[in-house]
Amino acid sequence: MVKKNFYITTPIYYVNAKPHIGHAYTTIAADVLARFHKVQGEDVFFLTGTDEHGLNIQKKAEEAKKEPQIFADENTAEFKKYWEKLGIKYDNFIRTTDEKHKAAVQKALQALYDKGAIYKGEYEGYYCVACEQFKNERDLVDGRCPDHDIVVEKVKEECYLLKMSGDVQKKLIEKIKNDEFRIAPEKYKNEALSFLESQDLRDVSISRKNVSWGVELPFDKEHTTYVWADAFLNYLTGLGWHGDPKDIPSKWPADVHLIGKDILRVHATIWPIMLMHLGIEFPKLLFVHGYLLSGGRKMSKTIGNVVSIDEMLEKFGVDGTRYLLMSAGTFGEDVDMTMERMVEKYNADLANGLGNLLSRIIKMSEKLNHELKDYIGEKYEERTSTKEFYKINLEDINLCGTLVQIWEVLVRDDDKFIExxxxxxxxxSDKDKFEKVMEKLILDLNLISELVIPFMPETSEKIKKALETKKAGILFPRIK
Ligand SMILES: [Zn+2]
Incomplete structure (x- = not known):
């Protein structure tokens, strides 16, 4: 039987700084989904990577008195280091400074140029260096970028533009409406549509003249590719694409592009329109998640409410960190987290919850005459409703809801059942009943170990080991 493909991507992260908890949030979510689909027997490809070109990186490198490539290398190494620490298993890590990526970008841009989708013109607008984007005048706050609170520059320069309006815009709206290019959750689909339907898109600049740190345009060496145009193509080059629109990797289209809501607009406009011009199929699903807030506010060093990856790893371990991030709130919505609340949740759900349940069951099982694995067999298959719910929800990217359900119907219910x-x-007093009660608990534990594989791979292994050896160590040490 031919295996079903599942191709999932994260955005490629900008290497102007080391990874923060928001990057970890997206990447762990993608890892959970990749692992889930692997368990389902699908042929999974999970792509992540780094976006390394552009004026912002060039400037940061200058500030650090480093060559941009060295600067990018160092920060890329940080991303890789953290992904390893967090148990993230990607299939490819694409870097936009890879020679193969650059060659493919040039080939694709040449194809767009030959088709007349890219033309030479002039662009005037308000430019935010931090966004690397021209901003609409109406979005500015007192002449400042609303996202970065820095003064934008009025820039007029020769550039190459990508055609965005007219037919392509109409077709794009159609495809989003009929879910051929699905955007979820629904509110983000509506947001993209209302933006697209309210105005004629402006053609976007895809090149810069005075930025040396980028991919040279093949048809004009005075220009380098504007970061977005270079970055989007990673979703194809990450599969080994060489830039020929007629020769597309078999894993394309992507099943899921996972992104944060801050990059919804460009992903719902520039990227699909580039694909349309190239005659390449759209990704199937753009899944958008919200921001991670801390105490109801955006994390910022000035407020002092930043939660770091290191801090979480140190306190909660790898699986604790993965669990807390994935269960912090509905995936798709803004999620609020504070260290205080996470410690509470860790103790309640993991130390006193799952960890305690495991050690209690294993301890009581000493009085059983059989090996624990003797209890696990066909009966395990009977727990279909929980498994069905689980499958439907993870296919639907309901990450938090899945964990809530597992804890509700297995961990907490079994605690009550024991009491x-x-x-x-x-x-x-009653050996037969004892056997029956223990059987249910052991089957449930086994089921938990199966269901948490994507979220907490190490914990899953530890539970299985405990069931085999009748010995359980401490899964999650309590935090005082
Ligand atoms: Zn900005």
């Missing part, structure tokens, strides 16, 4: 049945008394 009600008092197996330690049954062991003395």
């Amino acid at each position: 009600e049945n008092k197996p330690w008394e049954l062991a003395k």
